[in-house]
Amino acid sequence: xxxxxxxxxxxxxxxxxxxxxxxxxxxxxxxxxxxxxxxxxxxxxxxxxxxxxxxxxxxxxxxxxxxxxxxxxxxxxxxxxxxxxxxxxxxxxxxxxxxxxxxxxxxxxxxxxxxxxxxxxxxxxxxxx
Numbered sequence: 001x002x003x004x005x006x007x008x009x010x011x012x013x014x015x016x017x018x019x020x021x022x023x024x025x026x027x028x029x030x031x032x033x034x035x036x037x038x039x040x041x042x043x044x045x046x047x048x049x050x051x052x053x054x055x056x057x058x059x060x061x062x063x064x065x066x067x068x069x070x071x072x073x074x075x076x077x078x079x080x081x082x083x084x085x086x087x088x089x090x091x092x093x094x095x096x097x098x099x100x101x102x103x104x105x106x107x108x109x110x111x112x113x114x115x116x117x118x119x120x121x122x123x124x125x126x127x128x129x
Contacts (some may be wrong), residue, residue: 001048001059002059002060002061002062004019004060005046005060007096009040009046010040010041010076010077010079010080011038011039011040011041011046011074011076011077011079011080012038012040012046013079013083014038014063014074014079014080014082014083015046015048015060015081016037016039017083017109018021019035019058019079020046022048022050022056022058022072024054027053027056028126029094029102030052030106031068031069031100031106032051032052032053032067032068032069033049033051033053033065033067033068033069033106034050034065034068034069034070034072034099034103034104035047035048035049035050035061035064035065035068035070035071035072035107036048036051036071036072036073036074037071037072037073038073038075038076038079039046039073039074039075039076039094040076041063041076041094045063045073046060047060047061047062047063047064047065047071048053048060048063049061049064049065050068051065051067056057057096061114064098064127067075068099069099069100069103070097070098070099070100070101070103070104070107071096071097071098072095072096072097072104072107073093073094073095073096074088074092074094074095075094078092078094078095086113095121097120125126
């Protein structure tokens with residue numbers, strides 16, 4: 001696993017907040033795990049990989065986990081938009097999904113809805129409407 005990205009790197013704040021929420025909530029995802037990535041301004045991909053089974057682990061990697069149920073890659077602009085508004089833009093710059101779409105649905109309903117821990121933290125920080 002790699003070190004956490006710098007919080008001032010565009011798009012990294014989204015992954016850092018997501019890491020915090022996933023770590024706080026523990027292994028609630030019913031699958032093997034997932035990866036969420038952000039393509040930075042310089043074209044590099046930052047990935048947060050979550051393994052649920054056999055042991056719960058959360059960390060940063062250079063590539064999505066090959067054993068996860070799905071991987072999702074966003075553009076840094078879309079990640080920053082989620083932090084500002086609490087929603088994915090209607091026309092995302094980049095939205096690449098590999099793997100199980102149902103797993104992505106479970107992820108979105110757990111972490112990216114108005115009642116999710118992510119949404120509550122964003123509202124508390126004044127980042128979501």
